[in-house]
Amino acid sequence: MSSNTHGLLDCVGNTPLLPLRRIVPANGARILVKLESANPTGSMKDRMALAIVDAAERDGRLRPGAPVVEYTGGSTGVSLALVCAVKGHPLHIVSSDAFAREKLDHMRLLGADLDVLASEGGRMTESLTRRMIAAAGATADRTGAFWVDQMNNADQLAAYAALADELLVQSGGEIDGFVQSVGTAASLRGVATRLRERTASVRIVAVEPAESAVLSGGAPGGHKIDGIGAGYVVPLWRDGIADGIERVSTEEARAMALRLAREEGLFAGLSTGCNVIAALRLAERMGPRSTVATIMCDTGMKYLGSLGGRA
Numbered sequence: 001m002s003s004n005t006h007g008l009l010d011c012v013g014n015t016p017l018l019p020l021r022r023i024v025p026a027n028g029a030r031i032l033v034k035l036e037s038a039n040p041t042g043s044m045k046d047r048m049a050l051a052i053v054d055a056a057e058r059d060g061r062l063r064p065g066a067p068v069v070e071y072t073g074g075s076t077g078v079s080l081a082l083v084c085a086v087k088g089h090p091l092h093i094v095s096s097d098a099f100a101r102e103k104l105d106h107m108r109l110l111g112a113d114l115d116v117l118a119s120e121g122g123r124m125t126e127s128l129t130r131r132m133i134a135a136a137g138a139t140a141d142r143t144g145a146f147w148v149d150q151m152n153n154a155d156q157l158a159a160y161a162a163l164a165d166e167l168l169v170q171s172g173g174e175i176d177g178f179v180q181s182v183g184t185a186a187s188l189r190g191v192a193t194r195l196r197e198r199t200a201s202v203r204i205v206a207v208e209p210a211e212s213a214v215l216s217g218g219a220p221g222g223h224k225i226d227g228i229g230a231g232y233v234v235p236l237w238r239d240g241i242a243d244g245i246e247r248v249s250t251e252e253a254r255a256m257a258l259r260l261a262r263e264e265g266l267f268a269g270l271s272t273g274c275n276v277i278a279a280l281r282l283a284e285r286m287g288p289r290s291t292v293a294t295i296m297c298d299t300g301m302k303y304l305g306s307l308g309g310r311a
Contacts, residue, residue, distance in 0.1 A: 008040060008082075008086055009040075009050055009083065009086055009087075011039070011040050012039055012040060012046045012047055012050050013039070013046075013047060013159075013162060013163070013166065014166060015034055015035050015036050015037075015038040015039060015166070016034075016035045016038055016170075017032050017033070017034050017035070017166070017167065017170040017171065017293070018032065018033055018035060019031065019032055019033075020032075020033060020264060020276070021264060022263045022264060023256075023259060023260065023263055023264055023276065023280070024280075024283075025280055025283045025284040026284075027284075027287070027288055028280070028283035028284040028285075028286065028287060028288060029176065029177065029282070029283035029284075029286040029287060029288065029289075029290035029291055029292045030283075030288075030290070030291045030292070031276070031279050031280070031283050031291075031292050031293075031294065032167075032171060032175075032291060032292070032293045032294070033266065033276070033293075033294055033295070033296050034163070034166070034167060034293065034294070034295050034296060035266075035296050036295055036296055036297055036298060037267075037268065037296055037298055037299035039079075040082060041075075041078045041079050041082050041106070042298050042299035042301060042302065043075040043078060043079055043297065043298035043299070043302070044075075044163070044187065044295060044297050044298065045075040045076045045078070045079040045298075046079045046082065046083075047156075047159035047160065047162070047163060048076070048079070048150070048156035048159050048160070048186060048187075049076060049079035049080045049082070049083045049148075050079075050083050050159070051155055051156050051158055051159035052148055052150070052153055052155045052156050053068070053080070053083050053084070053087065053089070053148075055155040055158075056146055056155070057087075061146055062089070062146040064088070065088055065089065065090075066089060066145070066146060067089060067090040067091070067092065067143060067144075067145035067146070068080065068084055068089045068090070068091045068092070068145055068146050068147075068148060069091070069092045069093075069094075069136050069139045069140045069143070069145040069146070069147050069148070070091075070092075070093060070094070070136055070147065070148035070149070070150065071093075071094040071095070071132035071133050071135065071136035071150075072093060072094070072095055072132075072150070073095065073096070073098070073099045073103075073124070073183075073226050073227050074095060074099040074100055074103030074104065074107075074226055074227065074302065075103060075226070075227055075297070075298055075302070076148075076150055076227075077093045077095055077103065077107045077112060077114075078103055078106045078107050078110065078302075080093070080112070080148065081093070081106070081107045081110035081111060081112040082110055084110075084111070084112070085110050085111050089146075090111075090113070091111065091112040091113065092112070092113045092114075092115070092139055092143070092145060093107055093112045093113065093114045093115070094114075094115045094117065094132050094135045094136040094139065095107070095114060095115070095116055095117070095132070096116060096117045096118070096119045096128055096132060097116055097117070097118060097119050097122065098119035098122050098123060098124050098128060098224075099124075099226050100226055100269075100302050100303050100305065100306055101305060102301065102302045102303065102304060102305070103226075103302050104116065106302070115135060115139075117131055117132060117135065120222060121222070122224065123222030123223060123224060124212075124222060124223055124224065124225070124226075124229060124230075124231070125212075125220070125221070125222045125231055126212075126220045126230065126231025126232050127231075128231075129230045129231055129232070133149075133151065136149075137149075150184050150186070151184050151230070151234055151235055151236065152235050152236070153186075154186075154236065156184075156186045156190070157186055157189060157190040157193075157236075158190070159190065160186060160187045160189070160190025160191050160194075161190050161191070161193065161194040163187070163190070163191055164190065164191040164192075164193075164194035164195050165194065167191070167195070167293050168195070168198055171291060171293065173198070173199075174291045175195060175198075175199070175202060175291055175292075175293050176199075176201075176202060176203065176286060176290040176291050176292065177202065177203040177204075177205065177279075177282050177283075177286055177290065177291070177292040177293070178191060178192065178195055178202060178203070178204050178205070178292070178293050178294070179205045179207060179246075179275055179278045179279040179282055179292060179293070179294040179295075180205075180206065180207065180275060180294065180295055181206075181207040181208065181225075181227075181228040181248075181271045181274045181275055181278075181297070182206050182207065182208055182215060182228055182229070182234070182237070183227045183228045183229075183230065183234075183271075184230075184234055184236050185206075185234050185236040185237040185238075185241070186236050187295070188204070188206055188241060188242065189236055189237070189238060189241050192204040192241055192242070203243050203244075203282065203286065204241065204242045204243050204244075205242060205243065205244045205245070205246055205278055205279075205281075205282050206241070206242035206244070206245045206246070207228070207245070207246045207247075207248055207274045207275060207277075207278040208228065208229055208245060208246075208247060208248075209221075209223035209225050209228065209229035209247070209248065209249065209250065209253075209274075210223075210247040210248055210249040210250075210252070211223040211229075211249060211250060212229045212231050213245075213247045214229075214231065214232055214233055215233060215237065215245050216245040216247060218247070220232060223249075223250050224250045224270070224306070225250055225253055225270045225271055225274060226269060226270065226271065226302075226303070226306075227269075227271050227297065228271050228274065244282075246274075246277070246278035246281060246282075248273070248274040248277050248278060250270065252273070252274075252277055253270040253271070253273035253274045253277065254270055254273060254306075254307065255273070256273035256274075256276050256277050257269060257270055257272060257273035257300065257303075257307060258307065260272065260273065260276060261300060261307075266296060267299060267300035267301065268296045268297065268298065268299065268300050269297060269298055269299075269300055269302060269303045269307075270303070270306075270307075271297045271298075272295070272296045272297050272298070275294040275295055275296075275297070276294060278294070279292050279293075279294040
């Protein structure tokens, strides 16, 4: 939680932790889900946006009222738009039509100025990621804005260490396994590092799109899971950060997101679907006396079109 005096930003973090009731392995570990949808924009990215902006303000990289620029698949942009609106920083976002329209609209409504790059058939690819990064960097060079540069910015790790502290308190210290999908790798790395400080034997599992499984040695490819699977090994990733890597396809993730809504009442996006599938696999391996934690990354309200809300 931030130490600043902006009341709304003090609502970031301290989200609920709940057990899955119906979507459970037959003879496996208990699965706990951290409801990051309870953050102000409905996303875990509120944590990293606030941590990065706070750090840049503290050390003088970001002056009062100065502009901010970033590339994003959506949730980071929405979170930055909220933080910048509250703190009074103009925000320029580079995004793409590959990502949920709801997120782009949300950023604009919070006052962000957007450049929306064309994708290849609505898919997330390595080429798109790199084009977005280059465009954001060029804007920062041209305008002198503070560039968040989430793929390289380690200031966000502290926010996810705090998330791990919440997990430990809320579970009574009983976290035997942790599962998280990989976008920038900051959340997995920050949580894993703190959990291992407490329990060296905790099992850490990373999740990536099956269509672009570069972390586990596969070829890059296109997929439609917002926020993860950049198409290359991201800079914040570290070898040994995870004990295993699970591959989950876009269709598997979508099917699980719908199951979560209909069987658990948890309305989330596809990255959360990935997390729960991988958590179920880990829970089956660990057995009934263990506890596996994972993340509900954001609310499904950001994905009404892609999840088939009109069906």
